[in-house]
Amino acid sequence: xxxxxxxxxxxxxxxxxxxxxxxxxxxxxxxxxxxxxxxxxxxxxxxxxxxxxxxxxxxxxxxxxxxxxxxxxxxxxxxxxxxxxxxxxxxxxxxxxxxxxxxxxxxxxxxxxxxxxxxxxxxxxxxxxxxxxxxxxxxxxxxxxxxxxxxxxxxxxxxxxxxxxxxxxxxxxxxxxxxxxxxxxxxxxxxxxxxxxxxxxxxxxxxxxxxxxxxxxxxxxxxxxxxxxxxxxxxxxxxxxxxxxxxxxxxxxxxxxxxxxxxxxxxxxxxxxxxxxxxxxxxxxxxxxxxxxxxxxxxxxxxxxxxxxx
Amino acid sequence: xxxxxxxxxxxxxxxxxxxxxxxxxxxxxxxxxxxxxxxxxxxxxxxxxxxxxxxxxxxxxxxxxxxxxxxxxxxxxxxxxxxxxxxxxxxxxxxxxxxxxxxxxxxxxxxxxxxxxxxxxxxxxxxxxxxxxxxxxxxxxxxxxxxxxxxxxxxxxxxxxxxxxxxxxxxxxxxxxxxxxxxxxxxxxxxxxxxxxxxxxxxxxxxxxxxxxxxxxxxxxxxxxxxxxxxxxxxxxxxxxxxxxxxxxxxxxxxxxxxxxxxxxxxxxxxxxxxxxxxxxx
Numbered sequence: 340x341x342x343x344x345x346x347x348x349x350x351x352x353x354x355x356x357x358x359x360x361x362x363x364x365x366x367x368x369x370x371x372x373x374x375x376x377x378x379x380x381x382x383x384x385x386x387x388x389x390x391x392x393x394x395x396x397x398x399x400x401x402x403x404x405x406x407x408x409x410x411x412x413x414x415x416x417x418x419x420x421x422x423x424x425x426x427x428x429x430x431x432x433x434x435x436x437x438x439x440x441x442x443x444x445x446x447x448x449x450x451x452x453x454x455x456x457x458x459x460x461x462x463x464x465x466x467x468x469x470x471x472x473x474x475x476x477x478x479x480x481x482x483x484x485x486x487x488x489x490x491x492x493x494x495x496x497x498x499x500x501x502x503x504x505x506x507x508x509x510x511x512x513x514x515x516x517x518x519x520x521x522x523x524x525x526x527x528x529x530x531x532x533x534x535x536x537x538x539x540x541x542x543x544x545x546x547x548x549x550x551x552x553x554x555x556x557x558x559x560x561x562x563x564x565x566x567x568x569x570x571x572x573x574x575x576x577x578x579x580x581x582x583x584x585x586x587x588x589x590x591x592x593x594x595x596x597x598x599x600x601x602x603x604x605x606x607x608x609x610x611x612x613x614x615x616x617x618x619x620x621x622x623x624x625x626x627x628x629x630x631x632x633x634x635x636x637x638x639x640x641x642x643x644x645x646x647x648x649x
Numbered sequence: 650x651x652x653x654x655x656x657x658x659x660x661x662x663x664x665x666x667x668x669x670x671x672x673x674x675x676x677x678x679x680x681x682x683x684x685x686x687x688x689x690x691x692x693x694x695x696x697x698x699x700x701x702x703x704x705x706x707x708x709x710x711x712x713x714x715x716x717x718x719x720x721x722x723x724x725x726x727x728x729x730x731x732x733x734x735x736x737x738x739x740x741x742x743x744x745x746x747x748x749x750x751x752x753x754x755x756x757x758x759x760x761x762x763x764x765x766x767x768x769x770x771x772x773x774x775x776x777x778x779x780x781x782x783x784x785x786x787x788x789x790x791x792x793x794x795x796x797x798x799x800x801x802x803x804x805x806x807x808x809x810x811x812x813x814x815x816x817x818x819x820x821x822x823x824x825x826x827x828x829x830x831x832x833x834x835x836x837x838x839x840x841x842x843x844x845x846x847x848x849x850x851x852x853x854x855x856x857x858x859x860x861x862x863x864x865x866x867x868x869x870x871x872x873x874x875x876x877x878x879x880x881x882x883x884x885x886x887x888x889x890x891x892x893x894x895x896x897x898x899x900x901x902x903x904x905x906x907x908x909x910x911x912x913x914x915x916x917x918x919x920x921x922x923x924x925x926x927x928x929x930x931x
Contacts, residue, residue, distance in 0.1 A: 356834075359834065359835050360754065360829075360835065361756070363750070363754065363835035363836070364750035364751075364753075364754035364756060364759075365750075367746040367747065367749055367750035367839070368746070368747050368750045368751075368762065370743055370746065371743040371744065371746060371747035371766075371806050371810065372747070372762070374743060374799075374802060374803035374806055375765070375766060375769060375803055375806050375807060377784070377803065378777070378781060378784070378799070378800055378803030378804060379769040379772070379777060379803060379804055379807065380765065380769060381780070382776070382777040382779075382780035382781050382784075383772060383776050383777065385779075385780035386776045386777070386778075386779060386780055389779060389780070396779075447651075447652055448673070450650070450651070450652065451652075451654060451655050451666070452654060452656075453655060453666070453667060453670075459670060459674060461914075461915065461918060462674055462677075462678065463674065463677060464914075464922075465678065465681070465911070466677075466678075466681070468860060468907075468910050468911050468913075468914045469681075469864075469907045469910070469911065470863065470864035470866065470882050470906065470907060470910070471864065471866060472864075472866050472882045472885055472886075472906075473885070473903045473906060473907045476684075476885070476889070476899070476903050477680045477681060477683075477684050477903070478680060480680075480683065480684065480687075480896070481679075481680040481683065486698070486700040486701070488679060488680060488683050488701075491701060520680075525925070528922060528925060528926060529925075529926055529929045532922065532926035532929045532930055533926075533929050533930060534651065535930075536930040537650075537651055539650060542650065542651050551653075555651065556651070559651075560651045566928060566929055566930060566931050567926075567929040567930070570926075570928055570929050577771055580773060581773060581774065583774070583866075583867050584866045584867065587866070587870075588866075588886070601775070602773060602774070602775050605775040605778070606775065606778070606867075606871075609778065609779060610778075610782075610871065617779050620775075620778075620779060621776075621779055623775070624773065624775040624776040624778065624779075625776065627773045627775055627776065628772060628773055628775075628776040631771065631772060631773050634771075635768050635771045635772075638767075638771070639764055639767065639768060642764075642767070643760075643764075646760060
């Protein structure tokens with residue numbers, strides 16, 4: 340090889356050559372770290388700082404200490420906005436997790452080898468590939484009280500019509516249902532891949548021991564699907580807390596702010612037409628960040644244990 | 650295999666399964682099929698409240714022609730391409746290097762840097778929103794495709810690094826050691842030894858990134874406005890405002906907007922799923 344001649348050369352090696360293995364990783368990391376720190380890491384701290392100010396995005400920012408957080412806690416500025424958002428975030432978190440058992444169910448249904456099953460798998464996965472904006476539009480029409488498919492079907496049973504997105508008690512559930520559609524597809528594909536790798540010998544051994552159906556699933560298959568379940572859990576939690584697109588497209592937080600979540604409320608406060616309250620928005624973002632941080636810490640801790648285990 | 654293969658079940662179960670499969674699929678894709686049906690209906694059907702019957706005439710070319718030749722849609726599509734493609738290239742390039750550094754070299758802060766990328770990838774967008782918007786304004790890149798591309802590259806580097814590092818870590822390390830014994834420089838090891846082995850990862854990551862970036866809505870709304878730079882996810886809202894209550898056109902527009910990632914998925918299915926399910930199997 341031509342490169343090896345470098346070493347045979349009688350000239351003394353340069354400093355760079357001697358320390359190559361210590362320097363090289365930093366050279367490879369430099370551009371990535373630079374971008375990531377400027378656009379992701381630093382902004383997190385900037386937002387923390389900004390949450391202590393009152394700022395309209397243009398003029399001079401005024402330091403007000405913890406007042407933004409007090410405003411949130413006592414809801415002095417927007418009645419009912421913060422706690423409604425917080426409550427909805429909680430509903431999202433809990434109900435979104437239904438995507439995991441639902442995805443497992445569909446995966447079990449499709450884990451067969453009949454003719455055309457590959458196409459079925461792809462088509463079941465389809466909703467995940469479509470942008471949430473389009474999913475939102477599709478479901479807005481699905482729920483439409485005059486012509487929506489949902490009310491057509493309810494009509495067959497002599498029920499309805501119900502205006503899901505116009506009803507403050509139903510609206511969040513309606514949006515979550517729309518979100519569950521692609522999310523279930525995602526969990527399904529994770530489980531299909533996982534099922535593919537399940538050890539057939541263990542299944543056979545289980546069968547010989549008389550395990551079947553639910554018991555087999557619970558004691559033999561699910562433990563082997565743990566990595567898939569972990570990833571499904573991570574992406575579903577993150578997805579639930581990131582819910583923004585669907586709310587923005589389907590209801591814009593309405594009716595009367597009843598479908599807001601923190602992510603949407605923050606956007607509304609900081610950038611929408613009601614005025615640019617950047618500091619107040621940053622405070623909301625910090626609250627959301629802290630909630631997310633609980634999960635991120637758990638994920639990282641799991642990864643850390645795994646890394647050390649190797 | 651679990652559950653028990655259907656061929657080993659009684660005949661009746663087999664027939665039921667095969668009959669129910671298409672029904673389940675129809676129900677699953679129902680909302681989408683409804684939009685597809687809407688998109689080929691003539692305007693008159695909506696005026697006459699014929700929402701769910703057969704289209705009184707088949708207006709595929711008429712409706713989609715409107716979308717392509719009589720709206721800003723082609724513009725938005727072009728913007729989406731000009732945002733998505735550079736982002737994919739940038740993020741994949743940056744993360745092949747970071748992934749290589751974190752996957753191959755042992756140094757003290759390795760795991761911490763790795764965790765920084767992973768944690769950053771999970772943060773809520775809102776905590777970045779105001780500072781990133783200000784930075785983009787200060788750089789004079791607000792409402793430009795470049796501004797959006799730079800942010801996307803930076804943010805996606807987090808996920809891509811996670812992906813690349815895990816992939817590279819699974820490669821046989823003996824190859825690298827052998828190359829080092831030969832005296833090959835580290836940069837050449839990266840370029841000639843590792844990069845060729847990364848082809849499946851590069852492909853998987855590229856299709857995934859394409860879909861993620863194409864479907865981004867939040868940052869499009871935060872960093873751009875107007876038809877000259879907005880991607881199609883944000884543009885569809887203005888499109889719908891332009892054709893308010895023209896359901897046939899809004900449906901056609903939505904389908905056009907959703908199509909590129911769908912096509913990408915079907916063409917590159919193997920890579921797409923390999924990318925999405927990395928780590929789902931040990």
